[in-house]
Amino acid sequence: MQWPRGGDEVKVLAVMGSPRIGGNTDALVTEILRGADLSGAETERIDLIRYDVSPCTGCQDCRASGFCVIKDDAPALIDLMLESDIWVIGTPVYWWGPSGLLKAFVDRWYSTIHLPSIKKRMAKRVALACVYGDADPDTPRYVLGMFEEIVSYLGGSLTDRLLVRASSFGAARQNPDVMLQALELGRRLGAGRQ
Numbered sequence: 001m002q003w004p005r006g007g008d009e010v011k012v013l014a015v016m017g018s019p020r021i022g023g024n025t026d027a028l029v030t031e032i033l034r035g036a037d038l039s040g041a042e043t044e045r046i047d048l049i050r051y052d053v054s055p056c057t058g059c060q061d062c063r064a065s066g067f068c069v070i071k072d073d074a075p076a077l078i079d080l081m082l083e084s085d086i087w088v089i090g091t092p093v094y095w096w097g098p099s100g101l102l103k104a105f106v107d108r109w110y111s112t113i114h115l116p117s118i119k120k121r122m123a124k125r126v127a128l129a130c131v132y133g134d135a136d137p138d139t140p141r142y143v144l145g146m147f148e149e150i151v152s153y154l155g156g157s158l159t160d161r162l163l164v165r166a167s168s169f170g171a172a173r174q175n176p177d178v179m180l181q182a183l184e185l186g187r188r189l190g191a192g193r194q
């Protein structure tokens with residue numbers, strides 16, 4: 001995968017971790033990217049369900065080489081992440097954590113942290129978009145905490161969070177306040193504003 005335009009615009013990349021295309025995470029990510037696009041950014045998205053991303057086997061070969069030995073889509077998707085400026089990470093809460101799809105992909109980022117020349121390119125501005133079904137607004141706390149730790153470890157900063165309660169298919173899209181928050185977040189990201 002490559003950035004098609006490859007120009008000087010801010011490159012905003014979304015990693016969409018819900019298996020439900022058209023669901024709530026998808027709706028947030030789509031609106032965030034639309035806002036970023038309106039601000040002049042170049043946007044791209046990875047809908048993880050469309051790709052072949054195997055779990056990390058823990059072989060540790062990447063510690064010496066900096067590259068993953070598994071032959072699937074993850075290395076090309078990670079390249080796209082390395083070449084972007086801002087990440088939008090989208091996930092539903094599954095059992096207080098991120099979706100398994102997203103966790104499997106995040107585990108594969110392990111291959112990027114051993115060579116300083118690669119690791120420094122994983123330091124990004126990151127926005128987290130997370131949906132959950134429970135009434136407790138603190139439900140996404142572990143997902144938030146996990147990404148705060150990961151992004152900080154990679155040398156970046158998690159600057160924005162959009163945590164939305166939505167359960168049934170289409171619920172987020174039908175909430176105009178939520179869609180406006182997503183659009184505005186995307187506009188800020190695309191314009192490089194906090």
Ligand SMILES: Cc1cc2nc3c(=O)[nH]c(=O)nc-3n(C[C@H](O)[C@H](O)[C@H](O)COP(=O)(O)O)c2cc1C
Pocket residue numbers: 018019020023024025026091092093094095096097131132133134135139166167168169170
């Ligand atoms: C396997 C699974 C586990 C879930 N676990 C939780 C949970 O722990 N807490 C919660 O609030 N919602 C949980 N949910 C509800 C989803 O977070 C919610 O339906 C969300 O809107 C789904 O997002 P999506 O439309 O992008 O797939 C779970 C849903 C599934 C399918």
